[in-house]
Amino acid sequence: QNASELREELNRVNSENKKLTEMLATVWENYHALHHHLE
C-alpha cells in the first residue's frame, strides 16, 4: 500500500469511528435515561 492508499483507508476508518462514537453516545444516553427512569 502506498501513502495515498493508506491515507484513504485512514480517513475511511476515522470517519467510521466518528459515526460509531456518536452511536455509542446515543445508546449510552438512552441507557442512562432508562436507568434513571427505573430508579
Added chain:
Amino acid sequence: ISLNLNINAFDRSFPAKLPEEEVKVSTSAGVERKWLVKEKSASELREELNRVYSENKKIKETLETVCEKYYALHHHLEKLQSRKSPGIDHIEQPTKKRKQDPADFLGFPNGKTENSSSNQDHHHQQYEQKNQLLSCKRPITDSFNKAKVSTVYVPADSSDTSLTVKDGYQWRKYGQKVTRDNPSPRAYFRCSFAPSCPVKKKVQRSAEDPSILVATYEGTHNHLGPNASEGDATSQGGSSTVTLDMVHGGQRLALEKNERGTMQEVLVQQMASSLTNDSNFTAALAAAITGRLMEQSRT
C-alpha cells in the same frame, strides 16, 4: 441494576501515549534524507492506521455491550410494568393518571399523541438515528400500540371459580386482583403467542349478575387461532367472540355446544402438538408408515 459495564472505555488520550518514533536522518546526503522522510511518513500512516483499527474494534465492542445492556434493561422495565399494572385498568378508570411508559419517556414511536417536549423529540431523533445506524430494530414498541377493546358476556356456572372463557384462543393467566366495585376477582390473561401477539384479556364476574362472566379483550391477534377455520387472523379477540356476543341474547345452548366444540379442538391440537414433539412417537409413526409401504410394495 448496575450501570457498570465492566469495560474500559476507549481512551481518547491513547494517541498521546504512543512513543514517538525516533528516526535518524543523515544530514550529509539530501537524497537519503528525502527517502527516509517519505519512508517515515508511510510508516507513520501505517502506525496511525493500526491505532485507528484498534480504536474501531474497541468502540464496536463497547457499543455492542451497551446495546445489550440497554435492551436487557428495557426488557426488565417491560416485565416490571406488566407486573405492576396488569391488564387495561386505564380503560375502565379514565380519571386515573396513565402510568408513564418507557416509550413515552424515550420518545419511541408508539402511535400515541406526540409529546411536544423537546427532550423527548431529542430522544426520538437519537433513537431513530441509532436504529438507522445499528440496523437492529426490535419490536419494542409493539406492546405500546393503541389497542382496540371489546367486551363479551358469557354465562358461567356460579360454582366455577376458574374465570375461564373459551374463545378459541389459548391464554396465559398472569395476574388476578380484587376490585373495589366487585366481590369477584378479576383475572388477567395474555395470548399464549405473547410477546409477539399483543392481545390481552381480563375476565370478571358481572357485579350485577354473578352468573355472567364479563371478558374484555384488548388488542388484535396477529396470528390464526388454534382452529385455522376461524379464519381471520386479524379479528378482534377471535371470531368466536362474535358467537359469544350472541350468547348475551340468551342462546345458552348454542354457546355450550360451541364451547364443547372449541374445547375439543383445543384438546386435539394440544394432543397433536405433544405427540409430534415426542421423538419416540415420531419414530414409531415413521416405522409404521415404512412398514405399511413395504407391505404394499410386496403385494
